[in-house]
Amino acid sequence: MCLVLAVDLARVSFFRFAVPGTAEDVWTSEEREIGFPATQLVASWTARTPPGAWIEVALRARAASGARTKWYVMGRWSEHGSPRTSVPGQGDEDGDVAVDTFVARRPVVAYQVRITRHGAGALVTGLGVMASAVPQRSMAPSERVAAEPVELAVPRYSQHAHAGHHPRLDGGGANWCSPASVAMVLGYWGRGPELRELDWVGAGDPAPIVDHAAMGTYDESYQGTGNWPFNVAYAGRYGLAGFVTRLRSAAELELFVRAGIPVITSQSFKARELPGSCYSTNGHILVVAGVTAGGDVVVNDPAAPRDDEVRRVYPRAAFENVWLRSSGSGGIVYVLHPPGHPLPLCTDGNW
Structure with a gap:
């Protein structure tokens, strides 16, 4: 079972999405409530992309006021490298993408993720999004889980x-x-x-x-x-x-x-x-x-x-x-x- 830990580094919410293996070019998740005001979002994925195929992963978020951000591209990915790139220059009044992390300028309470498939045969085999609000604080060392090395x-x-x-x-x-x-x-x-x-x-x-x-x-x-x-x-x-x-x-x-x-x-x-x-x-x-x-x-x-x-x-x-x-x-x-x-x-x- 998961232990109750002494160190509370951050408020963290991780969620796995099931992306259907259909022929649809664009799949968009339902809006996912985070459960606390988050300041960062990171999407991660696994996918198979035959030659000539690639995927784009994007996120948009909702603030406590109900206002939604634009869609931010979190990455364009091909296992063959064409393309394999983050997307700079997306910053606006709501936030920005620092290579692989969406950094909110106003805390967000919900998000959606979107997968766009390009080319034939791209298949997303795993997709998760981590939302977090990380405080600046000192930390006490945690206790061991067990005595055995x-x-x-x-x-x-x-x-x-x-x-x-x-x-x-x-x-x-x-x-x-x-x-x-x-x-x-x-x-x-x-x-x-x-x-x-x-x-x-x-x-x-x-x-x-x-x-x-x-x-x-x-x-x-x-x-x-x-x-x-x-x-x-x-x-x-x-x-x-x-x-x-x-x-x-x-x-x-x-x-x-x-x-x-x-x-x-x-x-x-x-x-x-x-x-x-x-x-x-x-x-x-x-x-x-x-x-x-x-x-x-x-x-x-x-x-x-x-x-x-x-x-x-x-x-x-x-x-x-x-x-x-x-x-x-x-x-x-x-x-x-x-x-x-x-x-x-x-x-x-x-x-």
Whole structure:
């Protein structure tokens, strides 16, 4: 069952939509009540798009006054990359889209999501929307879920092993924390591209799946590989279900790991704030793979210089602080799992 947690990072509402696999070009959901005044919305999806086909995902919201916003495009997606882009320049008096997140200038209480299919054969296999209102507040460390340690056998890939590779894809390995993390989780689940899909990478690459993930998540407008929903959608190409949401504590992370599901997290910090990291970052993605007997967090951190240094143990309180505190990415996770693998049970509404 879902535990009552000591840390209340945010008000979070996550909802899954069933998109019919019909031939209709445009599908629009009913209006979904959030249950509180939200300041951010993130849509995430998985879809199959044959060559020449793509989808557009859009949201519009309703304020407490009853006024509705315009439709904001949250992403144009093709697994083949034409197009695969966020849409800048949508800001108005109601809000704006910051790459993958709708940021409301006035709190919103409801929303709709719209899928537009272009070309033949596009099929949406999963769609979720996370609404949140994140306060700025200090947080106390959460308690362990259980005393027994747990660690999942997640493959280890250093993003820096790919330094200089395919620099048109966000400069090569230095900025590839997100695709490296997704590649690790794909490997854990025994999924990923076939050998023939990796021919373009080139000989001598230490982990071609990382280069492939960078290619498969690259956002042409953002010019980077860190678009959260695009990373989820990439994993969907290989049969995984997935979504972006916010978790409220390391205890919630622990619930997933104990259910056999590694979790990809987003955080920023100075080196002194996360002992053992030895680097500072304005935004970084890594994989939570376990918890020690003392409650510290076992991660696969792609910022390590080599694959054999990727496994690290970060103090629980320090990790929880740098992961949860940001109003932009605070508590953000990608959850990727086979459709038949059950999630931990929870009634709090954030997954």
